[in-house]
Amino acid sequence: xxxxxxxxxxxxxxxxxxxxxxxxxxxxxxxxxxxxxxxxxxxxxxxxxxxxxxxxxxxxxxxxxxxxxxxxxxxxxxxxxxxxxxxxxxxxxxxxxxxxxxxxxxxxxxxxxxxxxxxxxxxxxxxxxxxxxxxxxxxxxxxxxxxxxxxxxxxxxxxxxxxxxxxxxxxx
Numbered sequence: 001x002x003x004x005x006x007x008x009x010x011x012x013x014x015x016x017x018x019x020x021x022x023x024x025x026x027x028x029x030x031x032x033x034x035x036x037x038x039x040x041x042x043x044x045x046x047x048x049x050x051x052x053x054x055x056x057x058x059x060x061x062x063x064x065x066x067x068x069x070x071x072x073x074x075x076x077x078x079x080x081x082x083x084x085x086x087x088x089x090x091x092x093x094x095x096x097x098x099x100x101x102x103x104x105x106x107x108x109x110x111x112x113x114x115x116x117x118x119x120x121x122x123x124x125x126x127x128x129x130x131x132x133x134x135x136x137x138x139x140x141x142x143x144x145x146x147x148x149x150x151x152x153x154x155x156x157x158x159x160x161x162x163x164x165x166x167x168x169x170x171x172x
Contacts, residue, residue, distance in 0.1 A: 035070035035082035088138035
């Protein structure tokens with residue numbers, strides 16, 4: 001547990017944890033096996049690796065290119081921790097998959113923005129324009145909250161981080 005706490009403090013990241021229990025990772029000298037998405041999470045872990053090593057925490061980073069496998073392998077105790085997701089995503093993953101992964105620390109949220117190749121500002125966006133949003137539960141909620149803050153939509157419950165398209169009350 002101390003190894004995980006040091007990792008979280010040094011990384012200043014959101015980690016989900018389950019632990020490998022009595023398996024190879026439980027050896028005090030074994031590296032802490034952390035699953036992460038390539039950018040920016042694995043890059044951040046690579047950056048803090050020397051700091052952690054100086055504090056006696058050796059990490060091994062396993063890079064994933066999707067959002068399902070880091071949690072699946074953590075639930076299967078093939079990882080000690082992972083770093084890639086928001087708390088709402090973890091909550092939705094646990095609920096839909098019957099897992100019981102826990103947040104060790106929630107420290108940052110990835111930035112979210114609106115992007116267009118055709119329009120330079122939201123004021124240029126014509127009525128009836130199509131807007132694409134991510135399809136995972138936590139990112140779509142964040143996207144809809146962003147669209148509401150820009151005045152493009154109105155949500156039934158603006159505080160709910162797990163919004164869905166059904167929660168759009170109006171398109172002003």
